[in-house]
Amino acid sequence: MATPVDPAEFFDPLNPVHVADPDEFMKASRKGCPVAKVSEHLYTANTDDVVRSVFDDTKRFSNRGNFSVGAEDVRFPFTVVTMADPPDHTVLRSRLLKSMAAARLRKLTPEVENIVRDAVGALPASGRVDLYADYVHFIPSAVLYALIGIPKAKWREVQTWSDAVVRVIPEPAHELPEFAALMGFLAKCVEERRAHPGDRHEDVLDNLCWADPGEVEMPALEVVCHIFQLVVAATDTTRALIANCVYRLLEERDRWEAVVADRSLLPNAIEESLRVDSPAQFMVRTAVEDVTLAECPVPAGKKVYLNIQSANHDENRWGEDSRTFRIDRPGATAHLAFGRGIHACIGAPLARIEARSAIGALMDAFPGMRLAPDAAWVKCGGAITRRVESVPVWLNGEQARSARQATRRR
Ligand code: HEM
Numbered sequence: 001m002a003t004p005v006d007p008a009e010f011f012d013p014l015n016p017v018h019v020a021d022p023d024e025f026m027k028a029s030r031k032g033c034p035v036a037k038v039s040e041h042l043y044t045a046n047t048d049d050v051v052r053s054v055f056d057d058t059k060r061f062s063n064r065g066n067f068s069v070g071a072e073d074v075r076f077p078f079t080v081v082t083m084a085d086p087p088d089h090t091v092l093r094s095r096l097l098k099s100m101a102a103a104r105l106r107k108l109t110p111e112v113e114n115i116v117r118d119a120v121g122a123l124p125a126s127g128r129v130d131l132y133a134d135y136v137h138f139i140p141s142a143v144l145y146a147l148i149g150i151p152k153a154k155w156r157e158v159q160t161w162s163d164a165v166v167r168v169i170p171e172p173a174h175e176l177p178e179f180a181a182l183m184g185f186l187a188k189c190v191e192e193r194r195a196h197p198g199d200r201h202e203d204v205l206d207n208l209c210w211a212d213p214g215e216v217e218m219p220a221l222e223v224v225c226h227i228f229q230l231v232v233a234a235t236d237t238t239r240a241l242i243a244n245c246v247y248r249l250l251e252e253r254d255r256w257e258a259v260v261a262d263r264s265l266l267p268n269a270i271e272e273s274l275r276v277d278s279p280a281q282f283m284v285r286t287a288v289e290d291v292t293l294a295e296c297p298v299p300a301g302k303k304v305y306l307n308i309q310s311a312n313h314d315e316n317r318w319g320e321d322s323r324t325f326r327i328d329r330p331g332a333t334a335h336l337a338f339g340r341g342i343h344a345c346i347g348a349p350l351a352r353i354e355a356r357s358a359i360g361a362l363m364d365a366f367p368g369m370r371l372a373p374d375a376a377w378v379k380c381g382g383a384i385t386r387r388v389e390s391v392p393v394w395l396n397g398e399q400a401r402s403a404r405q406a407t408r409r410r
Contacts, residue, residue, distance in 0.1 A: 011046060012038045013069055013282065013305050019383050023323065026310035035296035041071050042303050043296065046310040048317035048336070050294050054285055054306055055340040058086065061285035063343060065303060067170040067384070068284060074170055078222040080229035082343060089342065095215060096226070096346060099207035105350040108147060115142045116357045120365050126396035128372060132243045133390065139358050140238035143350065148227055149203030150189065158185060162231045169232055170384060186224040204230065238351045240279035240387030242358045245270055247388045248277070248325045250371040255327050260367045263360060269327040270355045275312045275335035276325045281386050282308055283339060309386060311336050368397025
């Protein structure tokens with residue numbers, strides 16, 4: 001029998017109240033209902049062991065319908081990698097990896113550092129800023145556009161369209177004017193590349209526009225769909241990682257100071273951020289046959305909400321302090337924030353490079369930075385992304401102290 005859900009207690013991804021502040025509901029689910037039926041179509045999997053096992057089980061679970069928590073699936077004119085199953089997935093992923101293998105992504109490091117340097121340079125020397133809007137926001141999209149091969153002069157414009165689109169995902173975006181603008185622009189990029197066969201580049205556009213022997217020639221619309229999927233996968237997630245990690249470091253001053261003094265602690269702090277505040281909260285799989293998960297029967301055709309965030313807070317996996325951010329947490333990389341198995345995140349090495357560069361540069365420029373006294377952890381809207389809404393800081397420690405004293409006097 002499917003375990004009955006008490007909506008007042010167990011996590012329900014269809015309940016906006018739970019989505020806005022999910023941690024206590026997820027904890028209740030881990031303790032009392034690891035797998036639960038929450039609607040006619042949807043089951044949740046909330047513990048590390050179950051989420052891990054479904055990620056690994058590509059025979060009994062399909063990626064079609066990924067991201068959709070309702071009856072209707074998000075539809076693309078061509079199947080994109082994150083919604084494909086083998087053997088199509090294997091072919092598509094290998095094609096993408098030609099321009100996105102870890103070694104190729106690492107080669108982007110100088111470009112990432114340039115983008116970060118410009119972003120730090122655009123901040124004032126001191127005073128109050130919102131690090132999310134004024135610093136973090138542009139970095140991941142600029143890096144992605146460099147990887148894709150979008151001309152630099154168009155980056156700002158493309159970002160306004162892609163932000164409007166990413167904001168509504170996983171709801172359908174195709175009726176937005178920005179969606180049409182983005183798709184039209186990408187189609188033009190494909191056309192321009194294909195008009196100049198002698199002009200080759202080491203980027204995603206080049207890879208998808210030109211087939212090597214044995215590869216399929218992709219129609220322009222298919223190239224556009226794969227690039228669109230990258231825009232959705234790479235921007236908000238990486239922004240969330242950088243913003244969340246800076247917030248958690250500044251939230252407890254000792255953490256920030258420890259990492260400023262010893263930068264070798266930064267990579268583990270980034271992994272801990274991915275675990276405690278997982279930027280992609282969930283993925284969705286569809287059962288292709290009747291299965292039983294943690295004693296809960298899931299009939300063929302039903303969807304399973306893989307609760308990445310809850311798995312990453314699982315006390316059985318991470319101990320009783322699982323929701324505490326510890327820069328020295330042992331084994332922090334074992335989180336599921338980048339998924340696992342054949343669909344594990346292709347962009348993970350790039351997201352890590354960006355986070356190290358963006359946070360390291362802030363520490364170099366503003367070691368005395370402090371959270372503004374009125375800063376609060378508020379999760380941004382939207383079901384998929386877990387990101388702090390804003391990161392108000394005083395860039396200079398002295399100013400931060402006087403602002404705090406003024407707040408206390410009030
Ligand atoms: C902190 C940042 C990021 C997080 C948390 C994240 C998270 C994830 C997760 C959980 C998956 C697994 C999807 C599934 O199992 O259905 C995934 C897949 C993917 N990610 Fe990321 N991602 C991040 C950044 C990026 C970046 C920067 C890129 C591209 C430059 C990227 C490209 C992809 C692609 C193409 C896939 C699909 C792989 C496949 O289906 O085989 N991601 N990501």
